[in-house]
Amino acid sequence: MHLRATVAAVSGAVALSALALPAAHAADGGSSYRAHVAEALAQHAPGRSARTAAAAPVGDLNVSFSGFRISKAIKVGTGARVSPVVTYKLTHGADVDITDPAFLTGPMIYRGRAEDPVNIQGGEAPATCVETSATTATCKGRIDIDPRETGVDVKLRNSQAGTWHGAALAWDVDSDRMSLQFGLGSTLVRRNAVLTANAAPEPVKKGRTLTVTGRLTRADWQDHKYHGYSGQPVKLQFRKKGSSAYTTLKTVRTNSAGSLKTTAKATADGYYRFSFAGTTTTAAVSAAGDFVDVK
Structure with a gap:
């Protein structure tokens, strides 16, 4: 499974332009899938300000995130992929089944403003979660930063070194409901x-x-x-x-x-x-x- 995320601004809304899903749900192909996710996020987050987006989850899936933990600093060179571990708490409503294979969640970090990030890095695989109660879970995932990535929204630029902020995503593929939350912490992404x-x-x-x-x-x-x-x-x-x-x-x-x-x-x-x-x-x-x- 893949959970590689990039964000772009679409009609003033946050759009996720690349997020792969499990093979069972990927028959429609990568390009149509990415378009589908971008459309879903545009619907979930129309006109949200950075303050609003950072304060609460955006979307119609009853999930929120807290306790986002990542290393204080990440150093990235010129070749090898760097994959820092992130842990966070996921809180969900009784109507959300996080054990369903159609449920995906994962951490991300972004550079810039929450409503219009200049770069966002996610993981190549979704996070794994362990239930701690009927409505909470602890989750663990990775951020995969590849300095040789060439995609326009994920390519690292020297000007992007410095403070990045945490975000997390939850998505029920079958019901097409989603929650996306910014402002969950910060880390330094530094040039090696x-x-x-x-x-x-x-x-x-x-x-x-x-x-x-x-x-x-x-x-x-x-x-x-x-x-x-x-x-x-x-x-x-x-x-x-x-x-x-x-x-x-x-x-x-x-x-x-x-x-x-x-x-x-x-x-x-x-x-x-x-x-x-x-x-x-x-x-x-x-x-x-x-x-x-x-x-």
């Missing part, structure tokens, strides 16, 4: 970063000057390469041999190419590394420590 460090010369006499070089690069979601991240503060750190903790020696900034170059006095055997704290758009990263033998 890579950081290197090299200390020279090796070995070095005690008291002599070491030169430490490196480079900070980050994923470009549009050309699927890594490029230098300029103007960023990066800490030079040292860990003495036999110790488990790094100490910050100084902070330096990357140049226009993301490169780093600084010096330190050799005092004892140990490891030198650069460490980047990250930003709202770019993941934190520390280079592997480079061991220097001090004579």
